[in-house]
Amino acid sequence: MASTLVEKIIARASGLSSVAPGDIVTCKVDLAMFHDSSGPRRVGPRMRELGASVWDPSKVVVVTDHYTPAVDLESAAIQKLTREWVKENKVETFYDQQGICHIVLAEGGHLRPGMFCAGGDSHSTTGGAFGCYMAGFGAIEMTGVMVTGDIWTRVPQTVRVDWTGRLPEGVVAKDMMLLLCGALGVQNAFKVVEYGGEAVEALPMQERLVLTNMAAELGAETGLIAPDAVTLAAIRQAGGEVDDEAVRIWRSDPDAAFEAVHQFDASALEPQVALPNSPANAGPVAAAEARRIDQAYIGACVGAKLQDLHMAARVLDGRKVAAGVRLMIAPASAATMRKAAADGTLATLTEAGAILLPTGCGACAGYGAGVLADGEVCISSTNRNFKGRMGHMTSEVYLASPYTVAASAIEGRVCDPRPYLTDAA
């Protein structure tokens, strides 16, 4: 029987020879990840109430990223509690202030094709770029995973999204996803979005993470990209082990039944901007052009990886942030910070006037440094612009690529980044 990639992964995890959309099955979890906000502080007390311990500490990854670094007594207490829980439960893999969970999981080589993973964060969908199932669950369900090692799921339908052609200069994975949020909407619950096609195959790993990360904004259960040579190289470079066979095994069969197949032409794509207060309010940058901004923010799992900082630096090299505008950059991981320091990217950015913030989720979710006052306008490389997301209820967030955020910081208004990319610099 022909199967989609997600059906193959769920069949393996549930010990069945095959599954079909709608089946309710129980899956064994290969890896469980949670962070300081959704993790020990919510799960720990419940585990005590149950008198149960972690089912397999070698399969658990804990990350502090939401309240890091601590800025007040509440966030300091959450950090402390997280560290103590990790120690008590003998969890070996603990990334303390090393970056945003989805990025450190990728950097650590933890994810491999075919795995079934549960994450205590909605952007856990990011992991799907490695050809594994990884979806977000609430803390109460993560409690169940921690003590039993399994979780029930209803086998989802797969929506296939094919990108033909090649992306033009100045147009990146973030623009692909903003366009998709507008085209497919944010109401794709209980479905998996599988990406493919020439433009997706041409993307480096960090850009692929953007596609699966923002499957969360589509409302999807998760996003998936079948593994190829790029995937295997990224896993091995990160110190993970993977067989070449994975490429053959973990992909949808040619005659697999998709709920829908959508085709988009990457070569016709322009830089996109999502207007407040939904990622679905996306359109070509021209629709928001000249909107005055108070802040430009480059941060979050989706928008502050090394390649994102390189995009910003390319635009900002030799230029200055507009007077009256603050450009804040919170690299997605400590490794990103180190590499960007070593290759001169941070110097280029700070020379242009960017304010460098600690790594972590930061202002993206209104948790960390860089939140907005009433009526303030921000253009951001993050993934959500819900009402009040980055601060005051009346603040406004425009979502865009790192190129577009950096160019807008220079002009003090939302603008098209492409004129800044024509120099051979």
Next chain:
Amino acid sequence: MSGNVTGRAWTFGDNIDTDVLAPGIYMKLPVEEVAQHCLEAVDPEFAARVQPGDIVVGGENFGMGSSREQAPQALKILGVGAVLAKSFARIFYRNALNLGLPALFFREADEVSAGDRLELDLAAGKVRNLTTGATYAVAPIPPHLLEMILMGGLMPHLKMRLAAERGA
């Protein structure tokens, strides 16, 4: 808890997100305090005026966004008896049921006005608008989940399962 819920309706539109249900700026506080800010971005009076047993009626994609369980938990703490919506975001839906907060897919949400008295029969999949007299059939909650909800949610369910495993 029985399989029936009766209460006044609070109506909301499409895409009520988790930042509106549990604003990020309050997330480091205890969930009881987060609950006082639940839905304030769209109805500043909600937390103060909602009564135990009241029913939240949403449009499409209710609970979109974050995995934060404080979103359904805030509703539960404020005494909300059930959430009806045309459709739900996946993690919110799972969180709500796991916390013992019934959530029903209800396509006719637009036919409910704020303040209408509603009566739900979870097991039969029935919504009755006591104010208008209209009755609606809705997809019942799958049996394995209804059993868990009526038990009080995932925690009591896990207790039972672990006790059975220990006894085995």
